[in-house]
Amino acid sequence: MELVPLTSPEEVARVAADIVEELVLRRPDAVLGLATGSTPLPTYRALIRRHEQGSGPAWDGVRTFNLDEYVGLPAGHEQSYLATIRRELTDPLGIDPARVHGPDPSQAGLPTAGERYEAEIAAAGGVDLQVLGIGTNGHLAFNEQGSSLGSPTRIKTLTAQTRSDNARFFGSFEAVPLHVLTQGIGTILRARHLVLIATGAAKADAVAAAVEGPVSASCPASVLQLHPHATVLVDAAAASGLERLDYYAEVYAAKPSWQRH
Numbered sequence: 001m002e003l004v005p006l007t008s009p010e011e012v013a014r015v016a017a018d019i020v021e022e023l024v025l026r027r028p029d030a031v032l033g034l035a036t037g038s039t040p041l042p043t044y045r046a047l048i049r050r051h052e053q054g055s056g057p058a059w060d061g062v063r064t065f066n067l068d069e070y071v072g073l074p075a076g077h078e079q080s081y082l083a084t085i086r087r088e089l090t091d092p093l094g095i096d097p098a099r100v101h102g103p104d105p106s107q108a109g110l111p112t113a114g115e116r117y118e119a120e121i122a123a124a125g126g127v128d129l130q131v132l133g134i135g136t137n138g139h140l141a142f143n144e145q146g147s148s149l150g151s152p153t154r155i156k157t158l159t160a161q162t163r164s165d166n167a168r169f170f171g172s173f174e175a176v177p178l179h180v181l182t183q184g185i186g187t188i189l190r191a192r193h194l195v196l197i198a199t200g201a202a203k204a205d206a207v208a209a210a211v212e213g214p215v216s217a218s219c220p221a222s223v224l225q226l227h228p229h230a231t232v233l234v235d236a237a238a239a240s241g242l243e244r245l246d247y248y249a250e251v252y253a254a255k256p257s258w259q260r261h
């Protein structure tokens with residue numbers, strides 16, 4: 001795992017956008033795994049800004065797979081993660097909506113939604129780069145504490161903590177759906193490169209547990225320690241709980257110029 005200690009959310013967004021663009025330049029038909037939530041928004045805005053300025057790569061060959069989706073929202077609800085990712089990233093980049101995927105939360109399809117999503121990801125050749133955020137309790141996508149470390153895409157029940165964290169998007173705690181579909185931890189681990197971004201002091205404990213704590217279902221994000229190519233981008237506030245921060249900074253400063261993230 002590479003821990004990249006950065007200063008501000010803007011710098012995290014710049015480096016994350018660089019990593020995504022570098023892949024799409026190298027592989028115009030890249031398969032991107034996308035996180036929602038507020039943390040990746042500055043990264044997505046940086047990508048859109050560069051695209052509008054004409055300095056970004058061509059996006060029309062890219063396919064995207066969302067990490068997760070709420071269950072029980074009316075079709076087209078503005079907080080559905082598919083609607084969110086189209087609004088916040090893929091529509092402004094001009095990616096055809098047919099290339100933008102998410103788990104199917106329709107009531108009738110629920111029993112097979114996980115299996116079908118796994119098959120779609122596999123048919124696309126797997127995810128090249130998975131953007132990840134982290135919950136304040138260490139959750140990854142919507143894999144709450146206690147999730148099986150080998151889990152596939154499936155239905156999950158949100159904790160009160162996560163519903164309360166996400167109430168700001170819905171206006172109230174009660175309006176946040178109780179059920180979700182989420183890529184499993186096993187699904188996420190199959191992506192070829194994981195890029196976790198965390199900003200702000202509220203994420204400091206979760207980042208410390210994920211990076212320096214034991215690998216455990218009690219902190220789903222700790223599975224990044226098992227992945228052969230994981231990059232963690234943090235601002236100073238999110239890094240403030242890390243014991244080995246000085247060492248990570250030394251390693252990053254001494255990074256060979258030929259070595260990519």
Ligand code: GLP
Binds near residue numbers: 133
């Ligand atoms: C949400 C999402 C996750 C996200 C996390 C943190 O509930 N399902 O994919 O990484 O919680 O969200 P935020 O970035 O808004 O803090």
